[in-house]
Amino acid sequence: MLNKILYNTVLSQTLSPCGKYLVAGNIYSQIAIFDLDRVLNPVVELLTSDYNKPKHIHTLESGHQICSLATSNKFLIVGTVNEIYGWDWKNAVSSKLSKPSWVIRIPSQSPLEQTDVNGLWLTEDEGRLYAGCGDNNVYVFNMEDGKLVSTLKGHTDFIHSINGKNQQVITASEDGTVKLWDTRSGSSHNKLEPHTNSKVSRPDVGKWVGSAAIGDDWIVCGGGPRVALWHLRSLDAVTVFDIPDHGIHVSFFHDDCVIAGGAAKHLYQLTYSGEVKVELPVSATTVYSVLLSTNPKVLTIAGSSPEIDLCTTFNYRDQVLHFR
Template identity: 80%
Template sequence: MLDKILYNTVLCQTFSRCGKYLIAGNIYGQIAIFDLDRILNPVAELLTVDFNKPKHIHTLESEKQVCSLVTTEKFLIVGSVNEISGWDWKGFLNFKLNKPSWVIKMPSHSILEQIDVNSLWLSEDENRLYAGCGDNNVYVINLEDGKIVSTFTGHEDYIHSVHGKNQQLITAGEDGYVLLWDLRMGKSHNKLEPHDNSKVSRPDIGKWVGSATLSDDWIVCGGGPRLSLWHLRSLDAVTVFDIPDHGIHVSFFHDDCVVAGGAAKHLYQLSYSGEVKVELPVSATTVYSAILRTQPHNVLTIAGSSPEIDLCTTFNYRDQVLHFR
């Protein structure tokens, strides 16, 4: 296990609703729980050498990779291979892992089919869970009864990213498409193909889009094509960001900035006009997950192809390194 964990890759992270815990999932089916109160507010007399290591590491019974995570007030929701499971927080925080409270199996045409649940997004009212999967589909799940109520079809290859805002959903896939969906109609109403734009395209890296995120007026997306900012209504590329990456896997909006990372030495904070505001050095050779919250603490955590997770409290520099091992 020692040799294996040195090659750990952390694919996803989430915070507990109370903000006291960071949860991270890796390619070995392990889920680590970090106690942020202990890490951010250490008591000198109680400080131990392992304070920046997980409080617990749980391993899924299947040992299949943990692809995506989201949280509700009651559940930690885990997207793995062929299934989504919900774990009661009280039980999950214990040393011994119990059975999940519920499990949703992904539709499969064959016993050999492996469907990765690559991205999860929870609707603002928390009644619907949207799962972007490796079979090219987005599944809409009613969390009240755990049933799949709708399937969004339109991608031609597996889906990397799902995000939503204001009754719209945006998805990005290996096919190079960024699709916009009307959640009330359940249909795609607009499509971007960044690789068709000569200023954005990078044929040597590919046409895949690793991340796409919505704000009220903008879309930010990137992957093989360069990280770029698009106007939501006109679908025009307004800014093409000049950063030295070899593929984007993370992008989101925060405080009138774009935060982005991927196969690069830094996580970037950029103005809408393209100015680099902050370059945060990262431990991972490729960033697959970066999450941020401002309550009850300012915390930004960055994870990827490394057993180390970078933690920042000012968003301008790396304060600590957490160890998923």
């Protein structure tokens, strides 16, 4: 019987508040805890052959895939199917995972409904947790008591990603739209439909939008349509990035650059004017998760592979971690 872990797909990653642990979640209900400190600062005399493998692997009893991960100062936050779990960090990085500190259940119209929590975004003050879900809705929860604060409705198909900045939340959906929401009013005040723009449309790949992020003056998004830079106020496509991909699942801003990846052989760092600054080869045939941290300085790239690429200079792949 073939080892299913060879066909592993890592959907999500996050970093512990101390920066010592990388957490990755896969389609087999497993959470891997990597000791980044050991990987980045090895003591040669104590180095073992499994230094680049997980320190611990926790398997959830539910059997549901780990769709999304987030970090607060106190908790590892795990989005699965129908539920969001919170484990205190001491417990999360221990050898055995006990019961979660808290559980939030996604509101359901039917007991048979299976709702994937595809994206999590925590406000800067850690007071609100936004969950972009497979039932087309965004649910906003109070982190103090876990109660539902509001529901953001408007998408007509499942939500792929959710991010936020400056009292705005941005969501990308299978329905082909990107919506901007006001965190104060809970209403959608603007939307993009990239597939209707001839410069970015790719009907052969589809209209879905896999990822969107917001900056001070810009939006970056891609999916079936090409990854492009849009002006926040005018909602015009200013730069269309010409990279060889068959669908974008990751896009975000970093240091006056755009990071983008998906069904491609590389993760790309792009200038706002459209130039390819860095092409990073990736192990995964499709990238679903990219984590970038400046403390510690590390970039990790994961997707449809048991390997997670690790870069410390953001310019080339230093090491490969093995989720096996």
